[in-house]
Amino acid sequence: MPHRVANFFRSSNDSITNNIKASVQRRKSPGARTRTTTSREGSTRSISYASSIEDDAEQDHAQSRFHSTIFAPPVKMPESAKEKEAAHHHRLSFPGLHLGGSKSSKDQTQHPSASLGWKIESPPAVMYGDTETSTGALVSGQMQLAVKEDFEVESFEAWLYIHVIQKRPFQNHCNDCANQKTELKKWAFLAEPTTLSKRLHEFPFSALLEGHLPASADHSLVAVRYDFIAEVKPKSGPTLKLVKTIDVKRSLSVPENPHHSVRIFPPTNIAASVHYPQVIHPIGSNTLTLRLDGIVKTNSDVKTVEYWKLKRLSWKLEExxxxxxxxxxxxxxxDAENGEAPKKGVKRTDARTVGSADLSSGWKSDYSPSGNVEMELEYQCNPSSKAVCDMKSRDGTEITHQLVVEMVVVQEYAPINQPKNITPTGVARILRMHFGTVVTERAGLGVSWDNEAPPIYQDVPPSPPAYLCDIPYEAVELGPSSSERNSEDVQ
Incomplete structure (x- = not known):
């Protein structure tokens, strides 16, 4: 039987057709055998006849395998290591074609004759104090233009912008609505064509960021950053461009004593006394001291005592x-009447939680007639939330924080003679407190730039007192000069 299948696959299309016809005829005469015929062209044709019903079934199975082999889609065989390597070497590549992906970090124009860089000489830009009292931050440094050979420059300029990015702009998909740039400073280092020799050329620059300007921030709705852009236009070749971002922070002074707040929760007699720091930092732990008074009430008429027991406490920092x-x-x-375009904008608000925790223990309870509950609560900003410092600018941007403390208290009562037989009344209340909190950067060892600057001419203290003479200057008799004394000596 295997030789029949082999002959079947080696036969031509005509033999396939003849085999199908012969198999149909053989079904009518099952006693026939295989015979071979020779055509006029000399080719040998092998015709198979089924000798039994089983052979007929095997023949049909071979035909079905043949049809599945002819019409089935080609199967890709696994490539060998050499074939993969050859295909890799013959693969076409287009280095100038970029199909998506982010830009490279070195996305700056290079010139074969020069390179542009900078060096900041001032300390980190930190504004000390609020927007009303701060004198701002001073930024100074040097632009460094390294020339490898004689380099002809048409102009060399630099700009400092404050860039506000609206992540939910007034009009979606509008670049002008999403980006607002304001020029703060401009420098013209080389305003006319100049030929620079082979060496490192340095150009100093400085800028004072006024105290009312906002600090750098990155929020879900808005981002504020300070862009420094420098351009060198050579006579020939590509333009040298340097783009940097200056990180500007604001630091507020921290009070020495914590803030004290007292809250009363009617209709109960519970009073909360809280001591907490009003100014905190994005990184670091803070302590809040809480004391609850009025948690015990004696009813002399019915001879019972009521207790308010603290069951759960939770806190969260909201931004x-x-x-x-x-x-x-x-x-x-x-405007339809004047035809002018008045300033218009849409207000956006957002709130999120930058730190939270739930506590079911950690406080001390005293249920004597003058009972109270005391605890010290540790709270901080979650580093993964990346809390933004408080900010208020003239364009309407304002970021604030508050600390929310919630306490669940349950009422219970007991007879005065048997204080251990406590029975719950089924009454519970939620005591909620809000505390305004300011999140600011740490000042570190730095102070405001005006305190570090040397005194100017007007600040120099007065010189020692002058000696006054009552005799007029014209009446003073002057002695002979040195030339007159020499002439008298010669005589």
């Missing part, structure tokens, strides 16, 4: 953002 997304000139609606 609130209020901004105004302005409209660009294109999408700003115009």
């Amino acid at each position: 609130h953002l209020n901004i105004v997304a302005p409209a660009c000139q294109k999408h700003m609606p115009k």
